[in-house]
Amino acid sequence: MASSEPYTEEWLTGPASTAFYTRTYLPPPSSSSSPTTPSDSPNPKAALVFIHGFIEHVGRYTHVHAAWAARGFAVFAFDGRGFGRTALDAAHRTRGSRYGRTSAKEQMLDVAWAVRSVRERWAGVPVFLMGHSMGGGIVLQFAAGGGDKEVVGALAGVIASSPLLRLTHPPLGLVRWAGGKLGILLPDQYIPATVKPETLSHDPQIVEDNKNDKLCGKGASLRCVDDMLSKGEMLVESGYNSWPVDLPILLFHGTADEVNLFDATKEFYEKVPAKDKTFNPYEGGFHELHNEPDGVKEKVIGDCIAWAEARLSAAPGSGSAARL
Template sequence: MTSVPEQTSSSTPSTPFVEAWLAGPANTQFYTRTYPAPSPRAVLLFVHGFAEHVGRYEWAHSTYASRGITVFTYDQRGFGRTALDREKKSGHSSYGRTSAKEQLGDIEWWVRHLKKEYEGLPVFLMGHSMGGGLALAFGTRTSPPPEKDTLDTLSGVIASSPLLLQTFPASKIARRAGGLLSGVFPGLAIPAPVPVEDLSHDPVANKANAADPWIIQKGSLKGLHDMLSGGEQLLWNDYKHWPRSLPLLIVHGDADRVTSFKAAQEFFDKLDAEDKEFKPFKGGYHELVHEPDGVKEKFVDECIVWVLKHVEGQAPQGATEMTASKL
């Protein structure tokens, strides 16, 4: 069914989205949204972060669609409506219940889905925070390896504030204990709070996050262990497996108090890629998409320009000037 976004921005036109419940791996029912561009030039698969959902990106994804990029996104297994909708979720779905293997398999499933649905259009992958770490892992994983033609399908990857290391990591003792318990009680959900004041400089957006009924600050032992250890593995070893020909953009606020800006910079510096860019946002917190005072507009514009540049080999006329005017 078609719905109009609940929240819009005066800086961009509202774009309707299409909601659908679609079956993914193991016949898991996923809540999905598609923001169709009137004359699409590319398709973007977006993967959200820990303990959130796709409804928080209505303004941004409407903006992508208004600029020629169709967005497809889904509430990840274990989160949002995919985990909490009592009427439509799968019987085996519960909040926080996930694993890296399942999450990466889901991304592969949706990449292949989009390739079929939008034959001939370039497909890009973008993830934020935990989703950003998964987007990076998708290009580097060796166990289980992605299908080669799936990686070949991608025209580029964007990682927004990717989780490689926490800015303020948990103690080694707590991490070790959690890792051991995850093997015994993988589905056990435990509190995993993120202070809302660390998300952005916008108190209204932070307050909305705290009151959001689709957000529960919990995660399963398995999901949390895979998320944290997976980021470390990416930074310390798996970066070596990044395909040299796969373009990458990393965007990160240098004042992020949730995911480590320094770790993202280190990963970027290590990466042997033919086409890579790192866009730091001075003073930016974790959720650049919600930062006030023109920052969120600049962030979204940077990503759009990068995608369109890789669609046609150069930025569309006027796009670079628009970005420069906001710097």
């Protein structure tokens, strides 16, 4: 890796002996809240665990995660099971890995592993969990009863960007029903499933980059697709009831998102019983608000960091929290 990059890369072994491609961003010494550790890495004021979206990878978030690090946060991001380099890097991937092959159950275990790994590395600092799109649905599901309760209880807050709760243009009910049945019979069957690059951002360069990105796939397993759609819908219909009332939540979504339904995020926000909840709508924003031009991405990223900073003093781990 070039020394000029703002992150370090590692292959780490996670649940089911899966090799995960990971990136870690550290704050510069000047933003450290404590003296540097013996390894010469600054001790962050907090940490962020990040979960990316469907058929993409963490390499698309360098500018986002570098901004968090510049404000004193450590960021741990990984290509999810079945995606990015975790699935496609022939030299490092786990034997038998296949693009798009994953499930909600495995994703919950993977998130718990990531959070535990971060808490072991930076004991005593608050940990936030953030996800975009499919990743947004995953982090909401994790907190709302799907994840390890001890891990959830140690989180300082959850951030969901354009979460997949309902699709803006959902398939016909019969198609969904058939897909669900086939997902039981043939869970690992690969099916085409794409996101139109033109719907991601108003920035033509982002669109072009996505079209040419070899780590962005064009499909996934039946189980992966059915799980992410059904779990998202369940969160809006009933899953919100299981949200821990003392766990802060930030939701944000563009009103012109043609991928995931803006109104579903708004509905979830209105229903979720969290004492501390925030919903930031961005008028006219497309699916990837963190990639929108004309100052939007800077505002979105800044708003997220400011929200987390405002909750540091009351966060679990802000004192001498025990390790998980």
